[in-house]
Amino acid sequence: xxxxxxxxxxxxxxxxxxxxxxxxxxxxxxxxxxxxxxxxxxxxxxxxxxxxxxxxxxxxxxxxxxxxxxxxxxxxxxxxxxxxxxxxxxxxxxxxxxxxxxxxxxxxxxxxxxxxxxxxxxxxxxxxxxxxxxxxxxxxxxxxxxxxxxxxxxxxxxxxxxxxxxxxxxxxxxxxxxxxxxxxxxxxxxxxxxxxxxxxxxxxxxxxxxxxxxxxxxxxxxxxxxxxxxxxxxxxxxxxxxxxxxxxxxxxxxxxxxxxxxxxxxxxxxxxxxxxxxxxxxxxxxxxxxxxxxxxxxxxxxxxxxxxxxxxxxxxxxxxxxxxxxxxxxxxxxxxxxxxxxxxxxxxxxxxxxxxxxxxxxxxxxxxxxxxxxxxxxxxxxxxxxxxxxxxxxxxxxxxxxxxxxxxxxxxxxxxxxxxxxxxxxxxxxxxxxxxxxxxxxxxxxxxxxxxxxxxxxxxxxxxxxxxxxxxxxxxxxxxxx
Amino acid sequence: xxxxxxxxxxxxxxxxxxxxxxxxxxxxxxxxxxxxxxxxxxxxxxx
Numbered sequence: 001x002x003x004x005x006x007x008x009x010x011x012x013x014x015x016x017x018x019x020x021x022x023x024x025x026x027x028x029x030x031x032x033x034x035x036x037x038x039x040x041x042x043x044x045x046x047x048x049x050x051x052x053x054x055x056x057x058x059x060x061x062x063x064x065x066x067x068x069x070x071x072x073x074x075x076x077x078x079x080x081x082x083x084x085x086x087x088x089x090x091x092x093x094x095x096x097x098x099x100x101x102x103x104x105x106x107x108x109x110x111x112x113x114x115x116x117x118x119x120x121x122x123x124x125x126x127x128x129x130x131x132x133x134x135x136x137x138x139x140x141x142x143x144x145x146x147x148x149x150x151x152x153x154x155x156x157x158x159x160x161x162x163x164x165x166x167x168x169x170x171x172x173x174x175x176x177x178x179x180x181x182x183x184x185x186x187x188x189x190x191x192x193x194x195x196x197x198x199x200x201x202x203x204x205x206x207x208x209x210x211x212x213x214x215x216x217x218x219x220x221x222x223x224x225x226x227x228x229x230x231x232x233x234x235x236x237x238x239x240x241x242x243x244x245x246x247x248x249x250x251x252x253x254x255x256x257x258x259x260x261x262x263x264x265x266x267x268x269x270x271x272x273x274x275x276x277x278x279x280x281x282x283x284x285x286x287x288x289x290x291x292x293x294x295x296x297x298x299x300x301x302x303x304x305x306x307x308x309x310x311x312x313x314x315x316x317x318x319x320x321x322x323x324x325x326x327x328x329x330x331x332x333x334x335x336x337x338x339x340x341x342x343x344x345x346x347x348x349x350x351x352x353x354x355x356x357x358x359x360x361x362x363x364x365x366x367x368x369x370x371x372x373x374x375x376x377x378x379x380x381x382x383x384x385x386x387x388x389x390x391x392x393x394x395x396x397x398x399x400x401x402x403x404x405x406x407x408x409x410x411x412x413x414x415x416x417x418x419x420x421x422x423x424x425x426x427x428x429x430x431x432x433x434x435x436x437x438x439x440x441x442x443x444x445x446x447x448x449x450x451x452x453x454x455x456x457x458x459x460x461x462x463x464x465x466x467x468x469x470x471x472x473x474x475x476x477x478x479x480x481x482x
Numbered sequence: 483x484x485x486x487x488x489x490x491x492x493x494x495x496x497x498x499x500x501x502x503x504x505x506x507x508x509x510x511x512x513x514x515x516x517x518x519x520x521x522x523x524x525x526x527x528x529x
Contacts, residue, residue, distance in 0.1 A: 022500075030499060031499075031500050032497055032498060032499050032500065033496075033498050033500055034496060034497045034498070035494070035495070035496040037494050037495050038495040038496055038497050041495060042497075058495070060495070064495070068495040068497055069497070071497045071498065071499055072497065072499075075499040079499070079505070343502070346502055347502035347503035347505075348503055348505065349505070461500060461502055462500050466504075469502045469503075470504070472502070473502060473503050
């Protein structure tokens, strides 16, 4: 195939910013900065103009035409690793090391956050702590099924309210890993961070538990939505515990902010939330994600064209300022984890074939022993993979659920397969389910936000100096990329 | 940072692969480095 034919057949997305032109190849994450005449040439070539027409129009010879177009297919062919060649198979089907196993150590919570999806599922059952026999069986069966577990993570309900089972699980998982000759696992927990007793801190310290605190931003937004059963806000208690935790493990503290209409109501931009996390909490790369809520939910962050998509894109711009200029730049603030992830994938041309870890590199057992691909499906019969007291990890029902998730890879999904952001997107199948009713259907607003964010990242990298790009790449450790 | 590797400029037409992480080393560059004794110890490999 001639270079001209190759250029016509390639999927190339054109961006323009401040008179600078970029062509982006979604399948391999290769991208090219071109000047205005070259952009016109590539555009005309892709629209079907022939060699003679192009040479005449741009006043060049055939060799020059070839030289101008060649870098695109050559780079894609030699440096690109196509998304379609990456392996989207579930690690749950293989006996190797499982990256993450999650125990939902209870099914109750000391808060009643207004947007929480567990009100309709997890909290409708009788409140229990995970019995020790369930935790023991989960740990035994998971270590029987896999060579090891990278991280054991704890969630609820609210895991800090069940410190006995938390301590047992950490100790027992460590013992079994040692007995089996498996890798020593790390431990993590997602918590509302409201009630953290001295005993809990002892357990955290002993097992070096990484804690992700759920906090939705400054007090004026957090306390609108993250409230106790007596309607009181939780901000002061959580922030105090984040600072206590950071005294023990300054580098391990993470914050996740769930974005809802409350942010609009509080008059807070996402860049302000980002910078609050960095400057007030010392968490420079918080996880800020839109709540997956049905379109008619009053807290849906994208409701009524609220400008949330534009707000995310503005936060992406601010994040790129931070990444490219580091501490030397005028901006002192945080960066979105999704932006760092995109920069890393673009830099290493590392397309991501799966939406998220659910059922692909992660397994979850709830307090009753029911097995799920993600905690977001707990209490949802459609996604139960079995029960750990009765079934094996790879039982027939489990394989049905995993197969459905495997069939939802970016390459196969009806929405993702034609999206130019497919190779960097981190969609959440739980959010898809909560927002649209199907794991296969992301909300259009989410998709637009991801595409807008990617566009900013590509445009800013294309305009950056070599020094800035090196600074951005070195600011993102490989280990942080999911 | 190898930024100029894939740059073609002629008669005002500029098309340049953006190499964010400095990972683009084309086969001809490796061959050229090897033939010039450009390896760390002069053995001809590209280490």
